[in-house]
Amino acid sequence: MAGGPREILFEFRPVGQQVRVAAIDPETGIEVIVVAPLTATEAQMKSIALAKLRRRLEQEGH
Numbered sequence: 001m002a003g004g005p006r007e008i009l010f011e012f013r014p015v016g017q018q019v020r021v022a023a024i025d026p027e028t029g030i031e032v033i034v035v036a037p038l039t040a041t042e043a044q045m046k047s048i049a050l051a052k053l054r055r056r057l058e059q060e061g062h
Contacts, residue, residue: 008053010046014038023049025057032056 011022017038023046024031032052036045 008050010049012042012045019045021045021049023053025053025062028057028060028062030056030060030062 007026009022009024009026011024013020013022015035019036019038019040021034021036022031023034030053032049034045034049034052036048
């Protein structure tokens with residue numbers, strides 16, 4: 001991710017006792033989804049989703 005930090009969008013949707021977290025890279029349109037427990041903090045959810053998105057971006061060559 002050369003050239004400075006990328007903008008990443010996060011979407012949080014409660015689903016029962018879990019939260020569906022989407023992390024989206026608007027530059028490429030790549031989106032990943034993680035499911036976290038309601039007890040997780042927003043920072044924890046973002047961290048997990050961001051790590052997954054970074055792996056996906058690397059796999060895609062971005």
